[in-house]
Amino acid sequence: MAKILGIDLGTTNSAMAIVEAGQPRVLENSEGNRTTPSVVALSKADERLVGLLAKRQSITNPKNTLYSIKRLVGRKFPDAEVQADKKWLPYDIQASAAGGVDVKMGDNWFKPEEISAMVLAKLKADAEARLGEKIDEAIITVPAYFDDSQRQATKDAGEIAGFKVRRIINEPTAAALAYGLDKQKNEKIAVYDFGGGTFDVSVLEVGDNTVEVKATGGDTHLGGDDFDKRIIEYLVAEYKKQEGIDITKDPLAMQRLKEAVERAKHELSTSLETELNIPYISADASGPKHFLIKLTRAKLENLVRDFIDRSIEITNQVIKEAHFKPGEINEIVLVGGQTRMPAIQEAVKKTFGKDPHRDINPDEVVAMGAAIQAGILQGDVKDILLLDVTPLSLGIETLGGVFTRLIEKNTTVPTAKTQVFSTAADNQTSVEIHVLQGERAMAADNKTLARFILDGIPPAPRGIPQVEVTFDIDANGILSVAAKDKTTNKSQSVKIEASTNLSKEEIEKLKNEAAQHAAEDRLKRELIEERNQAESLIYTSEKSLREAGDKVPEDVRKSVNEKIENLKKALGGNDAEAIKSAASELSGELSRIGQYFHQQPDSASASA
Amino acid sequence: MAEDQKKEESVEKEPKKEATTPAINELEELRKKADEYLDGWKRTKADFINYKKDELKRLEEIAKFAGEALIIELLTVLDSFDLALAAFGESDSDKNREKGIYLIKSKLENLLKKYGLGKIVIKVGDRFDPAVHEGIATVEPAGAQEAGKVAEEVEAGYRLHGKLIRPAKVKIFKQ
Numbered sequence: 001m002a003k004i005l006g007i008d009l010g011t012t013n014s015a016m017a018i019v020e021a022g023q024p025r026v027l028e029n030s031e032g033n034r035t036t037p038s039v040v041a042l043s044k045a046d047e048r049l050v051g052l053l054a055k056r057q058s059i060t061n062p063k064n065t066l067y068s069i070k071r072l073v074g075r076k077f078p079d080a081e082v083q084a085d086k087k088w089l090p091y092d093i094q095a096s097a098a099g100g101v102d103v104k105m106g107d108n109w110f111k112p113e114e115i116s117a118m119v120l121a122k123l124k125a126d127a128e129a130r131l132g133e134k135i136d137e138a139i140i141t142v143p144a145y146f147d148d149s150q151r152q153a154t155k156d157a158g159e160i161a162g163f164k165v166r167r168i169i170n171e172p173t174a175a176a177l178a179y180g181l182d183k184q185k186n187e188k189i190a191v192y193d194f195g196g197g198t199f200d201v202s203v204l205e206v207g208d209n210t211v212e213v214k215a216t217g218g219d220t221h222l223g224g225d226d227f228d229k230r231i232i233e234y235l236v237a238e239y240k241k242q243e244g245i246d247i248t249k250d251p252l253a254m255q256r257l258k259e260a261v262e263r264a265k266h267e268l269s270t271s272l273e274t275e276l277n278i279p280y281i282s283a284d285a286s287g288p289k290h291f292l293i294k295l296t297r298a299k300l301e302n303l304v305r306d307f308i309d310r311s312i313e314i315t316n317q318v319i320k321e322a323h324f325k326p327g328e329i330n331e332i333v334l335v336g337g338q339t340r341m342p343a344i345q346e347a348v349k350k351t352f353g354k355d356p357h358r359d360i361n362p363d364e365v366v367a368m369g370a371a372i373q374a375g376i377l378q379g380d381v382k383d384i385l386l387l388d389v390t391p392l393s394l395g396i397e398t399l400g401g402v403f404t405r406l407i408e409k410n411t412t413v414p415t416a417k418t419q420v421f422s423t424a425a426d427n428q429t430s431v432e433i434h435v436l437q438g439e440r441a442m443a444a445d446n447k448t449l450a451r452f453i454l455d456g457i458p459p460a461p462r463g464i465p466q467v468e469v470t471f472d473i474d475a476n477g478i479l480s481v482a483a484k485d486k487t488t489n490k491s492q493s494v495k496i497e498a499s500t501n502l503s504k505e506e507i508e509k510l511k512n513e514a515a516q517h518a519a520e521d522r523l524k525r526e527l528i529e530e531r532n533q534a535e536s537l538i539y540t541s542e543k544s545l546r547e548a549g550d551k552v553p554e555d556v557r558k559s560v561n562e563k564i565e566n567l568k569k570a571l572g573g574n575d576a577e578a579i580k581s582a583a584s585e586l587s588g589e590l591s592r593i594g595q596y597f598h599q600q601p602d603s604a605s606a607s608a
Numbered sequence: 609m610a611e612d613q614k615k616e617e618s619v620e621k622e623p624k625k626e627a628t629t630p631a632i633n634e635l636e637e638l639r640k641k642a643d644e645y646l647d648g649w650k651r652t653k654a655d656f657i658n659y660k661k662d663e664l665k666r667l668e669e670i671a672k673f674a675g676e677a678l679i680i681e682l683l684t685v686l687d688s689f690d691l692a693l694a695a696f697g698e699s700d701s702d703k704n705r706e707k708g709i710y711l712i713k714s715k716l717e718n719l720l721k722k723y724g725l726g727k728i729v730i731k732v733g734d735r736f737d738p739a740v741h742e743g744i745a746t747v748e749p750a751g752a753q754e755a756g757k758v759a760e761e762v763e764a765g766y767r768l769h770g771k772l773i774r775p776a777k778v779k780i781f782k783q
Contacts, residue, residue: 255777
């Protein structure tokens with residue numbers, strides 16, 4: 001069935017995603033990148049360029065490189081926004097016959113949606129090449145504040161590009177979809193979107209399968225680029241203080257500085273300080289000049305504090321317009337690369353009093369959400385095919401009271417897993433299958449779901465019988481556990497209904513407990529493993545001595561028995577190290593017996 | 609008499625139209641469902657197999673380009689060496705220092721070549737190609753025929769295993 005493409009058509013960058021086997025996946029463009037600059041140009045060689053290629057000649061061909069077209073799409077020429085942008089956009093714009101905006105590229109005038117269509121057409125072609133199939137339908141996202149005219153123009157852009165536009169959805173709604181927040185009931189969600197050139201904040205309310213935009217606001221000229229500019233200004237001033245040189249006069253130097261600043265800004269999201277080291281940044285009569293200035297995270301935060309404060313001010317305003325209080329917001333979603341900055345995450349957390357969702361790549365969240373919407377429309381998420389996961393691990397109790405997992409938590413069901421176990425003692429004719437659920441290392445700390453016994457196992461030395469244990473969870477979450485003795489084919493099983501009737505909170509609590517006890521559980525488990533191995537070793541040693549009989553000289557026998565006694569003593573205590581060293585000593589002694597096995601006793605070798 | 613009988617027989621032998629009972633309808637429904645489910649199952653199995661094949665390709669890509677992020681950052685070091693070499697003067701003492709820096713740069717370059725790095729070759733007068741060039745400034749042309757062509761390489765561009773990882777920064781002749 002043909003796929004529907006989810007597209008985030010951004011002011012600076014665009015991204016696309018599709019749903020595959022129920023999961024959204026961002027598609028790379030033909031250059032191998034997950035985002036595509038929303039730039040179109042007519043090169044000096046009269047070639048039409050789109051995306052990264054268009055961006056690469058934007059400096060040398062400013063008049064014919066069209067970017068930020070989203071600011072003009074669906075607007076009327078006299079709009080305050082358009083008039084303000086006209087002042088700094090390097091390409092020509094004018095009023096169209098219908099009162100809209102026309103933009104010039106080369107010798108021709110285009111409608112903004114025709115330009116956006118070129119970006120969309122590239123995405124379409126690249127997606128078709130990646131997937132090896134035709135894509136005729138798309139979902140395109142728009143800011144929540146877009147009016148009818150802007151939405152229609154965006155839809156037109158899609159159709160010009162060759163898509164049937166199934167839906168135009170709001171960017172904050174798409175972001176909420178990406179995190180699955182549309183499945184909640186009566187929740188209030190805030191989406192904080194700090195991109196490269198624009199800041200948008202929206203408050204949504206999720207009801208019965210509906211997502212409603214309660215209020216929206218932002219600043220169309222506040223973005224990560226402003227952060228970069230601020231940092232550059234500061235560094236240029238610092239450098240002038242240090243070296244007495246004004247590098248703004250050197251465009252190449254400014255280029256190098258700009259790139260270094262972008263890198264430094266990213267680094268400061270994970271480090272507390274970084275160094276801008278640009279050797280040979282410039283030169284004058286006295287020789288080459290170098291640039292070396294340290295930048296700390298604290299300094300960066302100071303430089304852009306007013307930008308962050310402004311975004312929070314707007315956020316508070318929007319919450320008020322929605323008639324809510326910040327504390328009433330249930331979920332917060334972060335969108336846009338700039339939200340990677342710790343200071344922004346802290347400011348958002350402080351405003352709402354809770355942690356925002358930021359697991360999904362903030363540059364890709366909106367495209368993922370658009371893909372999920374596409375998946376829903378496409379029926380990729382048929383109700384009967386909605387699969388669950390088992391929230392907690394399932395397994396049995398094994399020697400020493402250890403919990404041995406057969407099915408890991410978060411495994412998609414239906415599923416089945418089989419493992420072969422054996423007996424712990426000689427001539428053990430039955431095994432008890434103790435079925436458990438939980439995350440702790442020791443069986444006693446987990447929840448018992450069932451117990452049953454498989455008997456009739458033919459007597460054999462320990463470790464020899466093969467008991468196949470199978471855990472099977474069907475699509476309804478009903479767990480069946482079966483144990484089968486492979487020799488006799490005798491089997492026993494048990495069915496457990498509602499093995500997952502714990503609430504979300506209870507499950508989280510259990511997982512947290514497991515994490516807290518992880519270290520001590522691990523030690524307990526290691527101790528048990530040492531014990532098991534030691535007991536096994538004693539068993540083997542005593543058996544070997546018995547079988548070797550007279551072949552083993554008395555002094556060797558004595559030495560081995562001594563080591564066995566030492567190990568038995570160590571097993572009386574709880575020191576894993578002591579057990580381990582006693583065991584390796586015994587192991588060493590044991591290997592000496594090996595040579596006696598292959599010798600014939602003197603009496604037998606004598607011929608009759 | 610015999611003919612009449614025959615007629616009657618043939619009339620009787622006309623197959624009666626089968627009445628559709630609820631049971632038969634249900635059977636048809638279930639048959640359809642069964643077909644749909646089997647088809648869905650086969651598709652999912654096929655998707656899984658295809659996913660595994662794609663995964664293998666992805667893993668190969670990752671192995672090949674594992675060092676890409678590191679190498680891209682190392683390019684800035686190579687850039688600094690290029691600039692340093694360009695700054696050397698003509699005196700003899702300079703020549704030796706220059707050689708030293710050149711050798712360090714060479715060492716780094718050869719190391720990176722081992723890992724698949726290749727430099728993009730730029731000549732003055734090359735056609736500007738945004739697939740491998742990034743224009744960062746314009747300069748006055750000497751003659752009309754040079755308009756729009758590459759005037760100077762400002763920063764080297766590189767490929768890794770044939771894939772462009774950084775375009776070359778160039779100045780181009782004004783139109």
